[in-house]
Amino acid sequence: MKLSLNGQEREFTVPLNVEQLLEQLELNRNQVVVELNSDILTAENYVDTQLKDGDKLELIQFVGGG
């Protein structure tokens, strides 16, 4: 399946939910905000949200400081 990640198209060969995608990309699930097709997800939805071909994701990573 093809996913758009922050505007870049990427191909994945196995089915993935959001949790597994974040693991594969080595992103810390607790320091990232996920927008899937214009909807923001919260971390408790990650396992239940199965990704499908053509999905558009914005993955916004945060770093500490303020």
Next chain:
Amino acid sequence: MAAIPPNIIMQIFVNEQSCQVAAETRLYELRDSENQQADLLIVNGYPVSADQPLYDGDRVVLIVRGAVPTSDDLEALLMARHTPGVHEKIKGSCVGIAGAGGLGSQVAVALARIGVGRLIVADFDLVEPSNLNRQHYFIDQIGLPKVVALKENIKRINPAIKFTALALKITPANFKASFSGVDVMVEAFDDAEQKALLISHFLRTFSQVPLVAGSGMAGFSPSNAIVTRRVAKNLYLCGDGVTEARPGQGLMAPRVGIVAHHQANAVLRLLLGEEPE
């Protein structure tokens, strides 16, 4: 004064009050009739030092330097250097700020200075000495809850601002009640996980309210690495995105302040109906 025939009058604003004057009235003529002591004359948001003709719709503010104005005049005089029309649009607005540290305290001060009518600020922490290298507090406020200290400071800048101080830790359970009704939300936490947690819950719940967040402001990397970007439908991110606070890379007033003021200007642009990026 005799009534002026309608074809030779113009409508101007003097200290934000609408009034009619004779067409072709000049600035010094107006000053002499309104307040001869005024020695700082501001026309359409800019101070002028010479007499000039006035035109229909002009906004003139007459200030006596060093004089503390009456409360009636105060609001107009505080806003005299604004771009005309801005204050009317933002004084009815409400902005939520989660966190009153280096980002939140400075965002709140900037928004109070421009006259955003209502601020709701939440923070559970107390002012301590290590905050003073970047946060808008003072030595004599050490030990006070940050939101209490910030409220005091804001009242000294602009007493017309309605300031709601929430001395509590914002969680997924209480953010809705705390920030319901805000026009724009500001994320101003220190911790990366707290940032992500608040932003995802807020935007999922209040899907129509824009949120302005900060990420990447530690150290003393170049100022120009800091930008404002739209990163999701209703999420704007200010910062360089990468320089995190960690051992060996501290947080200091200049870069934290730059990000805070990126956030404040993004809020202002959103309130005025402009895209921040």
